[in-house]
Amino acid sequence: MKQSLLLVIVILLALATPVQAQTYDPLHPPNTFRNPDNPEYWKNRPPYEGYFQQDVHYEIQATIDEKTNVITGSMELIYWNNSPDELEFVYFHLYQNAFQPGSYYDDLQKNNDVNPSYGPYEAQKLGTAIAKLRVNQKEVKTELDNTILKVYLPNKLASGESAKFNIDFKTYFDFGSVRRRMKVFYSWGNNLENGYKHYDGVHWYPRISVYDSKFGWTTDQHLGHEFYGDFGTYDVELTFASNYVVEATGFLQNRDTVLPEELRAKLDIKNFADKPWNEAPSVITPYDAKATKTWKYHAENVHDFAFTADPTYRIGEVEWNGIKAISMAQEMHASKWQNAASFTADVVKVYSEDFGKYVYHKIIVADARDGMEYPMITLDGGKDPGYRGLLAHEVGHNWFFGQVGNNETYRAFMDEGFTQFLTTWALEKIDGIYRVKGKIKSNYVKRFAKPEKVRERRLYRTYITDAAKNSNTTLNTHSDAYNGALRHGGGYRQVYYKTAAMLYNLEYVLGEELFLNAMKNYFNEWKICHPYPMDFRNSVIHFTKVDLNWFFDQWLETSKSIDYGVQSIRKTENKDEYVIKFEREAGMQMPIDFNVTTKSGSIYKYHIPNTWFTKKIDAKVLPKWHGWDKLHPTYEATITVPDKIKDVVIDPSRRMADANMLNNSRKFPLSVNFDSKLPRTTDWTKYEVFARPDFWYNSYDGVKSGVHAHGSYLNYRHVFAADLWFNTGFGQGTFDSTVNVNAFDQLSLRFEYHTSLDKFSKGSNLYLAAKTVDGLEAYKIGFDKKDASGNNRLFL
């Protein structure tokens, strides 16, 4: 009796205590992505009311066979329909089907005059092949169109419900000529007995298409550009031959089994600091064709899963603020990858502090002959210091792509351009404003190579070169719609450079502090969510409370460019008073910062707002100049300075991306240099002249000595080449007996000039030429025009 009473009490107590829900733990199973205590989950912090995104949980077991180069996978996907809509079908991406004869991408390449060659699997149209597919344990109807698989659901999937997909698949690595990202190559040797195969597993499993809040289904065929995926959880087991060293998205669950301390110590990159570059790797785990290891990963708050594996990988690790920065370098390259982990930790620190805290526990940089980003893992290449820009870029993608998961196929500027901006930002913060170069051996190079500014090289030069030629692009364009070109062609490169320039120009417009706070706010609002361009605009506008529609319209929706100039400076009758007249020669409007330098060397700073907003600036603020296109093309600034004016310079910070810098100051921005013939970055802020001494010989004049000079603005406007020779008569007629020895010209001259008249008529040039050489005189003046293809010229 007593005992049974006790039992009843125990049972009652057990029932009264609610079952403890699993607390949020992104590092271990079970899946806690959808938990109310996951601070990153969209439902716990929706960007706006009515917003939704779908949730996924992938569990994949995959074996990578190093003899056949085939991944055999079995996948279970739980898919939650959080949309208000009932779904009758879903779509999956089979990205690897792009790389085969007859694919959409194959057709696009051929129409771009590229004829790909295919490896044996590719030739058999083996990319990702589905062996079995069930939904909620039922066979279903599917429809395959190259890289998109449509799957009809057995029952309609109601709002708030989930469906379970079980898919068996094989994905084939190959060695064809098309750059696939998912790849195999021999990192050492050329067979498994005395060499090593390297694998990058990316876009390798059937990935469900995004059904998003803005546009519903996204069914873009893969044409070599960008990607898009739903956020959620991945539990992935990867089985490799036992000598492989593996890294992947997620937290490694069975470290003690696959990477015990003893093995990890042997693989440490520091052990190979002095190993000569490209020398044969040592054997740490001998290859055994029958022995395998299974690497188990768990990742939450991610929209993709990638891995990289190579028996020659050696590991570096540096921690910042609880985040592990891990480098994976092939042993042959380890000597020049020693700082990769610490550099990466510095990059993570800069981005976390300036743009928003990194939400994952690790970031990998891997020596993988690539330049590509995946959640928590980047595939890179090269060596220090050349690789710094690449590492900073791919790591930067973990902010815009990895955490802020925009639809990059639809609008690539939102991740590529933002990341290009971050790249420059991090390099400047870590290494300073000049590009860090490797050791220079040649004294000539040391003497004459000019230091290159990171921002010019990585961003302004490329943007301005296109803008100055009026071949600017409209950023709000689909990644596959840049004139049907491949890769970065057809203006697609401006997705990177114009966007990055736009962000520096937004900083210029808003001021540093407000800009950075607005960027942080956007990151925090949209991390682990799917923003579109309008969401970015709205986020910045609502945060800053500044009317910036003009700014985003002109940068994102037009191909206009910026051209402000100093037209004149006039002294008035009043004491110390001057009127500076500015003009706007291109369509875009911007506020104007300008400096006035006086004869005595004093500098006076001014700011002309273009709207009601005035940024925080240490300068005298003048009345606003509101205008664009034909509205208020000029502006007169009345200023008082107690000295004569020596120069007036628009935007000394060089952030305003003015596509014609020749009129941005009172003094002509001339730069005269020794013509060293070394590779260099064109200076978009100056008219550049290069000169060198020159020696020549001809039968008529004999030995000639003189100068050669050439110059231009961006190799495009006011392009000239000139030679002036003093002729000695020495050696006259040596090779030509008809020459009248003693009759020669004291001076020879050659001058050629051309400049673009694109402004008046696209593709047209004015040219002039004059020469008195070899006793002959010739003069030319002309005009030519190319047709739209650029192949045919019309001469006048």
Ligand SMILES: [Zn+2]
């Ligand atoms: Zn990128």
